[in-house]
Amino acid sequence: xxxxxxxxxxxxxxxxxxxxxxxxxxxxxxxxxxxxxxxxxxxxxxxxxxxxxxxxxxxxxxxxxxxxxxxxxxxxxxxxxxxxxxxxxxxxxxxxxxxxxxxxxxxxxxxxxxxxxxxxxxxxxxxxxxxxxxxxxxxxxxxxxxxxxxxxxxxxxxxxxxxxxxxxxxxxxxxxxxxxxxxxxxxxxxxxxxxxxxxxxxxxxxxxxxxxxxxxxxxxxxxxxxxxxxxxxxxxxxxxxxxxxxxxxxxxxxxxxxxxxxxxxxxxxxxxxxxxxxxxxxxxxxxxxxxxxxxxxxxxxxxxxxxxxxxxxxxxxxxxxxxxxxxxxxxxxxxxxx
Amino acid sequence: xxxxxxxxxxxxxxxxxxxxxxxxxxxxxxxxxxxxxxxxxxxxxxxxxxxxxxxxxxxxxxxxxxxxxxxxxxxxxxxxxxxxxxxxxxxxxxxxxxxxxxxxxxxxxxxxxxxxxxxxxxxxxxxxxxxxxxxxxxxxxxxxxxxxxxxxxxxxxxxxxxxxxxxxxxxxxxxxxxxxxxxxxxxxxxxxxxxxxxxxxxxxxxxxxxxxxxxxxxxxxxxxxxxxxxxxxxxxxxxxxxxxxxxxxxxxxxxxxxxxxxxxxxxxxxxxxxxxxxxxxxxxxxxxxxxxxxxxxxxxxxxxxxxxxxxxxxxxxxxxxxxxxxxxxxxxxxxxxx
DNA sequence: TAAGATACTGCAATCGCTTGCATGTAGAAT
DNA sequence: ATTCTACATGCAAGCGATTGCAGTATCTTA
Numbered sequence: 001x002x003x004x005x006x007x008x009x010x011x012x013x014x015x016x017x018x019x020x021x022x023x024x025x026x027x028x029x030x031x032x033x034x035x036x037x038x039x040x041x042x043x044x045x046x047x048x049x050x051x052x053x054x055x056x057x058x059x060x061x062x063x064x065x066x067x068x069x070x071x072x073x074x075x076x077x078x079x080x081x082x083x084x085x086x087x088x089x090x091x092x093x094x095x096x097x098x099x100x101x102x103x104x105x106x107x108x109x110x111x112x113x114x115x116x117x118x119x120x121x122x123x124x125x126x127x128x129x130x131x132x133x134x135x136x137x138x139x140x141x142x143x144x145x146x147x148x149x150x151x152x153x154x155x156x157x158x159x160x161x162x163x164x165x166x167x168x169x170x171x172x173x174x175x176x177x178x179x180x181x182x183x184x185x186x187x188x189x190x191x192x193x194x195x196x197x198x199x200x201x202x203x204x205x206x207x208x209x210x211x212x213x214x215x216x217x218x219x220x221x222x223x224x225x226x227x228x229x230x231x232x233x234x235x236x237x238x239x240x241x242x243x244x245x246x247x248x249x250x251x252x253x254x255x256x257x258x259x260x261x262x263x264x265x266x267x268x269x270x271x272x273x274x275x276x277x278x279x280x281x282x283x284x285x286x287x288x289x290x291x292x293x294x295x296x297x298x299x300x301x302x303x304x305x306x307x308x309x310x311x312x313x314x315x316x317x318x319x320x321x322x323x324x325x326x327x328x329x330x331x332x333x334x335x336x337x338x
Numbered sequence: 339x340x341x342x343x344x345x346x347x348x349x350x351x352x353x354x355x356x357x358x359x360x361x362x363x364x365x366x367x368x369x370x371x372x373x374x375x376x377x378x379x380x381x382x383x384x385x386x387x388x389x390x391x392x393x394x395x396x397x398x399x400x401x402x403x404x405x406x407x408x409x410x411x412x413x414x415x416x417x418x419x420x421x422x423x424x425x426x427x428x429x430x431x432x433x434x435x436x437x438x439x440x441x442x443x444x445x446x447x448x449x450x451x452x453x454x455x456x457x458x459x460x461x462x463x464x465x466x467x468x469x470x471x472x473x474x475x476x477x478x479x480x481x482x483x484x485x486x487x488x489x490x491x492x493x494x495x496x497x498x499x500x501x502x503x504x505x506x507x508x509x510x511x512x513x514x515x516x517x518x519x520x521x522x523x524x525x526x527x528x529x530x531x532x533x534x535x536x537x538x539x540x541x542x543x544x545x546x547x548x549x550x551x552x553x554x555x556x557x558x559x560x561x562x563x564x565x566x567x568x569x570x571x572x573x574x575x576x577x578x579x580x581x582x583x584x585x586x587x588x589x590x591x592x593x594x595x596x597x598x599x600x601x602x603x604x605x606x607x608x609x610x611x612x613x614x615x616x617x618x619x620x621x622x623x624x625x626x627x628x629x630x631x632x633x634x635x636x637x638x639x640x641x642x643x644x645x646x647x648x649x650x651x652x653x654x655x656x657x658x659x660x661x662x663x664x665x666x667x668x669x670x671x672x673x674x675x676x
Numbered sequence: 677t678a679a680g681a682t683a684c685t686g687c688a689a690t691c692g693c694t695t696g697c698a699t700g701t702a703g704a705a706t
Numbered sequence: 707a708t709t710c711t712a713c714a715t716g717c718a719a720g721c722g723a724t725t726g727c728a729g730t731a732t733c734t735t736a
Binding site: 095 | 343388389390391392393395396401410411412414417418420421424433435436438451452454455456457481595598599602603620622624625626627629
Binding site for chain 1: 691692693694695
């Protein structure tokens with residue numbers, strides 16, 4: 001099966017022009033007379049001509065597409081980020097190619113390298129929870145692949161980054177729990193590798209400190225796989241409950257929903273007694289039972305900002321030396337009274 | 339900024355061979371001596387050579403990528419389908435490019451045409467709720483673009499299709515409501531254009547008929563935009579409530595969550611009195627309050643089957659004349675006692 | 677010894693598009 | 707009449723990989 005379309009050559013032949021003239025007419029170059037342009041444009045329209053982007057990519061050595069790596073698209077936060085990315089990319093005539101790491105380092109590396117070999121012009125990436133070694137990214141970056149990190153960013157990698165104000169988001173959520181009378185506040189969080197894990201832990205600690213509540217390391221549980229495995233979560237919950245927490249602050253979308261699920265499953269009787277505050281961009285929070293206080297990240301905006309930065313890198317005439325880390329504010333959505 | 343990689347030419351120069359020899363060695367052709375092959379392979383490995391897929395696509399007139407159109411990736415059903423698609427596609431060395439129609443016909447058409455011009459080898463599509471005119475798809479299909487429809491399929495379009503057993507899924511859900519004592523069962527559903535809407539309505543009617551409950555058209559509410567706008571849903575709920583339904587059967591993922599949300603928002607006092615059964619692939623159903631009975635579609639499997647069919651079309655030596663419509667069974671997950 | 681078989685390797689065209697350079701024409705300026 | 711400028715168009719190379727055909731070297735076989 002072959003997919004047939006007309007080429008610049010067909011147009012040239014039909015109009016008795018050379019391919020160069022046609023190409024230039026289509027690109028509206030000054031060398032071509034208005035008359036010829038009209039002729040070409042009209043004919044191109046008639047045969048529904050579409051430039052072959054593959055050929056153009058080969059010639060111009062760029063593909064007008066940008067790669068995205070997230071852990072899961074079935075995650076409210078990431079799918080909202082992707083919507084933000086698309087909204088900007090399509091306006092600027094870029095295409096996006098989405099890949100999922102499923103929180104696996106191996107998968108992430110494979111996907112990135114696959115994308116890179118498919119001539120993406122730039123990469124937007126949120127690291128997987130397993131990722132520690134980012135040398136493969138450094139090497140691609142050194143070869144000239146523009147990269148912008150968002151949400152989960154590496155520590156020492158000089159490029160643009162876009163993150164939420166994780167410290168403040170965590171601080172606010174924890175403070176909210178404290179102000180509603182909770183004193184034994186557990187913290188369920190992601191892999192220690194992640195930037196967001198560290199920042200959110202700091203916010204949590206700071207809120208405790210402000211109200212003179214002692215920080216107890218045993219109240220912090222890390223989930224290596226970011227809640228991808230329910231066993232991991234149930235284990236964490238099982239270890240936390242004997243410490244009698246009256247509140248839990250949870251640091252990611254998947255963990256938040258997963259933790260409530262685990263609580264309900266393993267200890268339904270206490271599920272309603274523990275106040276929960278967590279990061280989540282789910283638009284179904286209002287339906288949850290037990291209900292919770294959520295920290296919403298500006299996901300859509302994050303995607304937009306990251307994409308703008310990436311495109312600016314891609315289209316930069318000369319190497320960029322000044323990099324920004326944009327920090328966007330989160331929003332605290334307090335638990336509904338019921 | 340330019341992204342530098344080594345080409346076949348570089349290898350040829352370094353090894354004092356011609357590009358054709360290198361190309362043939364890499365593709366393990368019989369004309370090349372074992373010795374030369376080893377040499378080339380070793381060097382290619384050393385410089386981390388990756389064939390430029392753009393160049394290969396141009397030469398071979400195919401891109402090894404397949405396009406996907408869904409209404410929203412932020413939808414459990416679709417994101418699971420996508421995971422199924424990926425699982426097969428990557429195994430067969432295809433890449434996937436995902437686009438969202440956001441339930442808009444215009445957007446859908448735009449995206450499909452964009453994808454087609456980017457030389458996708460085939461298309462997997464679930465129609466938007468607005469879509470009525472599929473001539474643009476017919477024309478691409480006629481030009482040789484393989485297309486497989488899933489979930490939301492058009493009526494008269496001769497190609498492979500993969501759908502859930504919507505009739506049975508709806509029948510089971512409605513029957514379940516009846517067996518739990520409900521008698522005034524409303525039906526909240528998608529745009530009338532969609533195949534799934536018709537099939538699910540039939541299942542609903544059949545269940546009513548089986549128990550000699552009269553079908554009342556006024557108990558059926560259509561949402562043109564598939565629940566993309568909350569106003570639309572709230573309006574539907576507002577019109578339904580005066581009819582005093584004791585059960586509602588809802589026919590799509592987004593509508594199901596949206597409807598519960600609308601109920602809670604506009605009429606919290608009755609929200610718990612109405613039994614709800616609906617299609618949804620959300621993995622958070624257990625958290626919902628009020629809880630509900632859900633019809634789960636075999637989303638992952640649907641993606642897999644559709645992809646296998648599509649790839650078989652793409653790789654077919656001669657035009658295909660026999661088309662299949664695969665029907666996959668749904669699963670009824672009954673409401674949890676609380 | 678000549679001719680054929682076998683094993684390797686390279687030349688060059690091709691996919692569709694872009695673009696530097698050369699060419700050609702007409703009118704204006706010297 | 708000669709030179710210059712402006713405008714319009716075409717030639718051909720090149721992006722990276724694939725592949726039909728041709729060429730060379732070595733070895734068989736009659």
